[in-house]
Amino acid sequence: MLAMAEPKVASLGDAVLFYRQRAGLTQEQLAERLGVSREAVRKIETGRTKRPSNKTLRRLEDTIGLSYRRALELMGEVEPDPDQDERLGVLLIQIAALPDREERRRAWQNLPDPVRAAILRLAQDVLQDTLQQLQAGYPESSPGQEQQVT
Known part of the structure; x- marks a missing residue:
């Protein structure tokens, strides 16, 4: 089963x-x-x-998969890791490069749940940004008018 990406949350309470x-x-x-x-x-x-x-924060990680570091980030006690997205992207590329589909599935399932959720959140953000850029480049045409793609 795939992990659901954590939505953009503003607080520890929302994440919990x-x-x-x-x-x-x-x-x-x-x-x-x-x-x-x-x-x-x-x-x-x-x-x-x-x-x-x-103690409660550590148990949250073990119980529901909300990482201790993520909880600290949401409380403003540590800065978000600026290199995390790059490392997650590299990890995803390494998994995608595995030659066998079953190997890729096992590698994905063996990732800790917070890591899978972070990868999905990153992929969701990239797709959203790409769609916004595409929409900005191709404004909707007026009714009855065909849109030209160059």
């Missing part, structure tokens, strides 16, 4: 909500796995808790 729902967990189930109350999970998701403990 996304990853929890993707994992098919209720707030109560996640709370149980994290060793916290359901109210604590609700407060994280709604932004009322700005800084969960490191």
Whole structure:
């Protein structure tokens, strides 16, 4: 099964909500796995808790796949890694270059879930940017008027 790309999220709470729902967990189930109350999970998701403990952040990674580093980025405690996109692109090219389809599938499935999600997010961003550039280069024609492609 392919990992769903994390949507562009602005906060830790948004990310926890996304990853929890993707994992098919209720707030109560996640709370149980994290060793916290359901109210604590609700407060994280709604932004009322700005800084969960490191223990909780590490458990989020193990439980729902939200990486510790990504959580720190969302809280503004570390800067996003500027070279991450390049490394992810190289990794994806290496997987795509594997000669056998089954090898490519196994290599993809063996990636940690946060890495697969980051690759999908990068691919989604690249496709979105490309579509916007194409649309800007080919404005819609008026009704009854054919568009010329040069």
